[in-house]
Amino acid sequence: MHSGSESLIREFVAAIGLTGATVELVSRSPEALKHAVRRVLSGGIEVPSESSGSALLAEPDDLPSELWDPLRNLEQVVDNPPDNQLRSARVGITDAFAGVARTGSVCVAVTAKLGGAVSLFPRSHIAVLEARNIVSRPGDVFTAGQLENKGMKRSFVFITGPSVTADMGELVRGVHGPDHLHIIILEE
């Protein structure tokens, strides 16, 4: 199967549902992406009331700036956040360089663009992914020639659903990482 094919997208969307994350498909345009993020920020994601209102925007590792730049002007969005903002942010927005159809995972780079931290500290995480970067299984990320070999070079994290624990005697969402993950897939 070619990465990004219709059937991979369908499998990916179905798998995301099983992880406890949410997902939406939008067309690959600055307006559509901005609209989708705005909608999520203005109440699409339920977040605990104790968090303050800011949404942190990581620099994209891969998405082109024409898609990302419009997000900087959104209300609530803190562009280039100082480290202290990580402690209390409500939402973190990052791009993802790969999606894994079988497991419903996204791969977020852990680099100087701070996707690793912005996808970790806030209570909710919005990950933006291009449909053509969906691969079939986790191992494909390590296959030479896939994803421009990004999976073979960089530090990254497979994120599969929200942070969870079963250690306290029952399944609880949201431990040290976000208790909500929302994935936006950009379709050509």
Next chain:
Amino acid sequence: MARLRTIPTDQIHPRDVADKSVKGSLERAIRMALEVESGAVRRNTQTFNLGRYQATADIADYEELKDRARAIKEAAIESLSELLATLEASVTSRGGHYYLARDAADACYYIKRICLERRARLVVKAKSMTTEEIGLNGVLEQASIEVVETDLAEFILQVSGEQPSHIVAPAIHRSRERISQLFKAAFETDHPLDSGEDLTRFARDQLREKFLTADIGISGANVIAADTGTLVLVESEGNIRMVTQAPPVHIAVAGVEKVVSRREDLAPFIELLGPSGTGQPLTSYTSVITPPLDFPSFSFGGSPARDRQFHLVLIDNGRMTMREDPVLREALYCIRCSACLNVCANFQTVGGHAFGGETYSGGIGGSWEAGTGTLQKARFTELCTGCSRCVPQCPVRIDIPWLNTVLKSRLDRAGGGVSLQKRFFGNFYHFARWGSRVTPFAGSVLRLSPSRWLLEKMAGVDRRPDLPESAVRPLTRQYRQWRKIQAPSVSHAEQETPHRKALLFADVYTNYTLPQRGMATIKVLECLGVQVELSRVMAEGRATLSQGMIVKAGRRAENTAAYLESRIDQGRDIVVVEPSVLALFRHDYRHLLGNPALFEKLKANSYDPIEYLLKIIGEDELELKQIFNVEETAGGRIFFHGHCQQKTIDATAPTVTLLRQLGFEIDTSSAECCGMAGSFGYKREYHELSMSVGEDLFNQVRQTEIPGGDRTILASGISCCEQIRAGISRRVLHPMELLAEVML
């Protein structure tokens, strides 16, 4: 000397019974676990176990993936010295520090020195069994460094002072209620501490501040790629991501066996760990990082961000010696997924505080406690009954029961010889033969309570369970008499070339204790045109092997194999009624026979009776209604418990298939093992555990009979039959006995 007082179990702290080299600690730990921890352990492990079956079934190339993982580990351990040199170069070329520690003290000293150099006051830790193994926390705390465990399970253990009870979910022995009690006693807080949500929120708030102010983060590593210095870290909570990203210094501590050659080699382990462990396709977070990370650390308190420092501390601590040991070397392939813990019936019942040592637990745990500590610490391997359910679950194909058999044998040798108890059970063959000669005298003598008292005192045979009784007429005699009657009409001996010839192996259990299942098998097979010869009775090695008496088992295997080969060469298929004996031929003889070709030959030519039946029906294109009274079988209600070792060698499914084809309404047992497991349940010190394991099976029978009433209960193994009979006082048949009854 003062007599040892029996300490009430609520006073036994798991830590007090962690070191199983201490005499009596295993027995005390079992009592404590059965009374206090069994409920939570059972619930949690069985959830993981079910999850693993589902998740691995979803992987189309699961078996190939396991082969790849195994091959990568074999190659890595083989060329470990070269890989370590490559890894050192990878780490240092990126500005990281590499240290190979000889032993626990060396590793702790190095890590303490880094902490002191950095003037660290606070260290946050992710879950790491390796740092449990080397006792790192105590060393750092003695140097006045605050050490905070951030994995919630480890956080609980830090409060309770207990050792891990499971290698993946270390606090699996604590129910929510017991965590709540613990926290309420330990913390003064206005936080509610009742629900899982309360407890998690409380721990998260405590820990969030620690992450932000910590000087150093210490993690483990699940796999390490030598060519790039990349670490894989698998988790669900996010604490590992915090530990590796938030503080300016990251120290990763791992055993040398975690290193594989190349970055692409990480893939099969990432795909296998989640499914094999907790049953998730991937856990929430799988970090694939090559430290030191190439961006400055964060500055949360206003202090300037600092460049990152990374130390990879690899630990030998006995592993290089394990590598030279042909048996313990296998344990180095272990990826710590915990499948062998979750599938194990004994582990499900007591958890790792009984079935485990100070760090490592479960089936694979014995090899690790022995390899990184002393052989005596592996005494809990006695709880491995050899049921073998872990064998097909292991993602790197380690034959864990074999490792445990070898450990038991070494423990006996080190302890001055085989105990009377083990000799008694290991020589079941002689005992059964003697019993059959003096039956019914022997049976009535053994039922007398003074005899049982004596047997318990002398040989550790628990006085409570009924011992298997010798049949009045063993199978060999019944067969001879039956042949005489049958001879004129259906004997195939006169036929020049019978269509099929089989040898029914007269295993000691079928022969002396349950001959009726042997006769049923002979009758059904002959009815299908198979010419059946009954073997002579011989000790094939199962009982001796299960007591860890490897040399003796090997001798018995050689004898038996030579005999069986002569029959195979005559064109006979080998049919074995007792599944534990069939499993011996098809699995364990691999280790016992010095002849791989002979082993493969036995394996390819030996069958479970129903497996054989289905083969004949398929090959000869027979119709069931020509053989069986299908009007009688349709709608009949059955409960079937497959034998543990029979499941492992894939010989259970045919029974279910055939019974379904015959129209039976059949419910199958989901218990991995009945708990009797050969002689295990007869042993004085394990009888209660064995019955507790059996409860799952007993309950299932009770549940399945609530709607619609009684079912015919079928079980293939002799010990399963004995166990079910003991637990719920019901008659249990071998499936062949039922088939003989419904034959036309």
